[in-house]
Amino acid sequence: MILKIVLTDGTCQRLTLSNGLPESIKDLIGKVKTQCGLQHNIRLQFMDSLFGNKFLNLTSISEVADKGTLKVIGMSRPTTMLHEDYIVLDLVQDSEVPSASSVNHSFLSDGSVDTDVLSSSESTSSLSSWPAVFYVPKFPYDVELKLQQASMAYNQKSTILDGLVQEIVQYKVYVSDKEMDHVAQSLIKKHPCLTERGSTTGCGGWKTSLKYKLANYRT
Numbered sequence: 001m002i003l004k005i006v007l008t009d010g011t012c013q014r015l016t017l018s019n020g021l022p023e024s025i026k027d028l029i030g031k032v033k034t035q036c037g038l039q040h041n042i043r044l045q046f047m048d049s050l051f052g053n054k055f056l057n058l059t060s061i062s063e064v065a066d067k068g069t070l071k072v073i074g075m076s077r078p079t080t081m082l083h084e085d086y087i088v089l090d091l092v093q094d095s096e097v098p099s100a101s102s103v104n105h106s107f108l109s110d111g112s113v114d115t116d117v118l119s120s121s122e123s124t125s126s127l128s129s130w131p132a133v134f135y136v137p138k139f140p141y142d143v144e145l146k147l148q149q150a151s152m153a154y155n156q157k158s159t160i161l162d163g164l165v166q167e168i169v170q171y172k173v174y175v176s177d178k179e180m181d182h183v184a185q186s187l188i189k190k191h192p193c194l195t196e197r198g199s200t201t202g203c204g205g206w207k208t209s210l211k212y213k214l215a216n217y218r219t
Contacts, residue, residue, distance in 0.1 A: 003064070005036060006071040006219060015070075025061055032072065041075040052162050054216055071219070160187075160194075161213045168210075173218050180207055180214075 001017040015035055022028045029042060045055040047069040055071045064070070138144065164183060168175060175183075184203035188195045195202040 001066045003067070004069040005032060006069065007036065007038075008072055008074045021061060021064055023061065025058060028061065028064065032070070036072070038072070043073045043075055045071040045073060047071070052166055052217060054162070054213075055219070157209070161209055164210060165213050165217050168214060169217065173214070175214065180210055183207075183210060 001021055003015040003017070005013045005015045007013060013036055015032060017031060022031060025044065029044060032038065032044065033042065044058040046058045046063050047053050048056045048063075058064070058070070139147070164187065168183060181201070181203075184207040185201070187206055188203045194206070196205050199205060201207075
């Protein structure tokens, strides 16, 4: 199996897996780090043809195809990956980071968080050890509803951007700033409800998002 690896500096490298695809993502990451000479912690994204060759987080080894493209993402701080109704925190090991058992998190009734550092003499025997996988609990119904609505809005924006990029690449893959502005202006002209409040042009955010989306398409 041969894979194309896009490194963090934008360069590309071929990865040869003589014994075929590893059984787990962890093993695959090890192969990538070894053959590409990487020392830092990384995670991987794969190019999904179902979404216009956009890079998505690799969550299953079955998503890797022969002669496919993987993108290396450096991990300088904890990152989050959504899995169904909970969030998995990918924790970066760092000997300089204080132990989680030294911090006590108490939640106030108004939803804010008050953090009290335990004194060295205070016993922490009643605290459980920090889990490898942190399960986020269900929130009150009204909060869950707002989160679902926000998620739907995000998905709609992503779908709109994908559609615009597919239309753009029919003409060219490298677009000038003026042409990108033309696309964004055309969008809010046809759909005024998408006009951005507080933006001078009404579409500055759309224009910026389109630039990144098109750049990902070209990668």
